[in-house]
Amino acid sequence: MQPFQGIANINGAFIPADEASVPIFDSGFIGGVSVFDTLACWEGGLFKLRQHRERFERSAHAAMIPLRCTGAELDAIIVETTRRSGLRNAYVQAIATRGRRPSPSMPSHDPTLIVYAIPYLSLWPEAKAESGISIVIPSIRQWPASVVDAKIKNFNRMHTHLAKMEADLAGADDVVLLDERGLLTESRGANVFLVRGGALYTPQAGILEGITRETVFEIAAELGIPAAERDLTPYDLYTAEEAFLCSTAGGVYPVAEVDGRRVGAGSLGAQTARIRDRYW
Numbered sequence: 001m002q003p004f005q006g007i008a009n010i011n012g013a014f015i016p017a018d019e020a021s022v023p024i025f026d027s028g029f030i031g032g033v034s035v036f037d038t039l040a041c042w043e044g045g046l047f048k049l050r051q052h053r054e055r056f057e058r059s060a061h062a063a064m065i066p067l068r069c070t071g072a073e074l075d076a077i078i079v080e081t082t083r084r085s086g087l088r089n090a091y092v093q094a095i096a097t098r099g100r101r102p103s104p105s106m107p108s109h110d111p112t113l114i115v116y117a118i119p120y121l122s123l124w125p126e127a128k129a130e131s132g133i134s135i136v137i138p139s140i141r142q143w144p145a146s147v148v149d150a151k152i153k154n155f156n157r158m159h160t161h162l163a164k165m166e167a168d169l170a171g172a173d174d175v176v177l178l179d180e181r182g183l184l185t186e187s188r189g190a191n192v193f194l195v196r197g198g199a200l201y202t203p204q205a206g207i208l209e210g211i212t213r214e215t216v217f218e219i220a221a222e223l224g225i226p227a228a229e230r231d232l233t234p235y236d237l238y239t240a241e242e243a244f245l246c247s248t249a250g251g252v253y254p255v256a257e258v259d260g261r262r263v264g265a266g267s268l269g270a271q272t273a274r275i276r277d278r279y280w
Contacts, residue, residue, distance in 0.1 A: 006087065009080075022114070025100050028098070032154075033065065036153055039078065039094075042120070052094075065111060068113040094115045100112070124250050125173065132257070132263075134174075134256060138163040145206070153208055174245065179205065182233060185205070193243065212248055212252075
């Protein structure tokens with residue numbers, strides 16, 4: 001296995017990313033008690049650092065995970081970790097857990113803070129950036145807000161792991177999950193948009209409030225493309241003129257096929273191309 005290139009900061013100490021570790025009794029590992037946020041560093045600049053850091057702080061607050069530092073101090077750690085990595089294009093992540101438990105069944109009160117920067121990566125194959133990816137709507141459903149609100153960006157990902165296994169078995173690249181009502185929500189770490197009548201539509205519930213999603217709305221306004229949140233069903237995705245997923249890890253990626261049905265022309269569409277070109 002190739003060693004990880006990059007740098008990590010664990011509770012204030014810098015260490016090569018390939019040597020970074022946490023105790024097996026850390027609550028993030030043994031209980032899944034963790035939140036995170038992911039940033040992109042592109043051509044030496046961190047994209048929307050404040051927005052990512054503030055969302056990270058909101059997730060931690062909602063999950064009752066104390067942070068070792070916040071605000072400008074946390075920004076400085078993220079910037080310095082990225083700088084020390086020596087990478088101009090980096091995948092940067094901040095993670096907070098409740099920390100090491102005194103025993104497997106006892107709660108921790110000494111939180112862990114991890115920041116790392118490694119070479120930039122994409123959720124989807126670079127070879128399909130023009131031709132588009134295939135997705136399926138799996139049998140696994142998005143969890144409801146009554147269980148864990150999707151706005152809390154956390155590492156409890158068993159449902160999306162199982163959903164991706166379904167996609168792999170079907171020979172597809174990714175998934176879009178439905179909620180308990182049968183409405184579209186999101187993908188694994190990505191939001192979904194579709195184009196109809198030249199306008200953009202995206203689900204309005206059961207989703208992470210994505211920073212890239214927010215950026216797509218900003219770009220659409222700049223380009224004069226109407227964009228709105230709406231309740232959407234699989235039918236809307238099957239019959240869309242275009243569709244795309246968007247994420248910090250990959251940017252804007254066209255969707256060519258959903259559940260074996262071609263979407264639009266079955267490749268990168270005109271509106272998607274305009275948005276992607278402006279994004280990068």
